[in-house]
Amino acid sequence: MSQQTDYVESIENAFKLAGDPERAVAQSAYMRNKFSFCGLMANERKEILKPFLRKENRPQKEDLESVVKSLWRKPERELHYAAQELASKYMRETEKRDIDWYEWMITNQSWWDTVDFIAATLVGNYFRRFPDERDGRMEAWLRSENIWLQRTTLIFQLKYKDQVDADLLALNIRRLLGTNEFFINKAIGWALREYGKVNPGWVKEFVNENEMSNLSRREALKIIGSA
Numbered sequence: 001m002s003q004q005t006d007y008v009e010s011i012e013n014a015f016k017l018a019g020d021p022e023r024a025v026a027q028s029a030y031m032r033n034k035f036s037f038c039g040l041m042a043n044e045r046k047e048i049l050k051p052f053l054r055k056e057n058r059p060q061k062e063d064l065e066s067v068v069k070s071l072w073r074k075p076e077r078e079l080h081y082a083a084q085e086l087a088s089k090y091m092r093e094t095e096k097r098d099i100d101w102y103e104w105m106i107t108n109q110s111w112w113d114t115v116d117f118i119a120a121t122l123v124g125n126y127f128r129r130f131p132d133e134r135d136g137r138m139e140a141w142l143r144s145e146n147i148w149l150q151r152t153t154l155i156f157q158l159k160y161k162d163q164v165d166a167d168l169l170a171l172n173i174r175r176l177l178g179t180n181e182f183f184i185n186k187a188i189g190w191a192l193r194e195y196g197k198v199n200p201g202w203v204k205e206f207v208n209e210n211e212m213s214n215l216s217r218r219e220a221l222k223i224i225g226s227a
Helices: 003-018 021-030 042-053 061-072 077-088 098-107 112-129 131-143 147-155 166-176 182-196 200-209 214-220
Strands: none
Touching: 003 042, 003 061, 003 077, 042 077, 061 077, 061 098, 077 098, 077 112, 098 112, 098 147, 112 131, 112 147, 131 147, 131 166, 147 166, 147 182, 166 182, 166 200, 182 200, 182 214, 200 214
């Protein structure tokens, strides 16, 4: 058994041993039965995962993609959470090629709970480190028919605060206006609301000048109001 396989199976066994089958059923129902669960509360999962995330116990960076994908292919959702939290421990070591498997994560086992973490944490960090990679990837994702890649173009700057590229945010939003897709319209509002914390005037002006869904508008102005 390889070290990577042993690492993945050790996490899987620890999660399943501590899980609550009845809670797992309820958690799966909450996620529209898209995923199986071990039945762990978030704090329980994080406590079990702690030793696996310690630097001395983590896999080598060159093995990270393989380990993440192995966890991601498991049916239990907690293992997907473990995979993305593991990936976040290597953000200072991010390489240009990593965006390819970040994209793989976004487009596999896709739902808001993982995509939002990947977008705002992993992808957000990636484009800070490699800004020359950003525009080409944005264009490809916007042109794709994958709502999760499109959602990522809207929310990868969530943690940028006053460093948000407002022109890019506006461009990406305008490219996606007019959709009936809930997860896109919600993300438009979320991105605007977050940027409104540091530049409320820009957000109010943008909302007033662009026709958007009631959901997007409501979310955008939730904190700053429409006055």
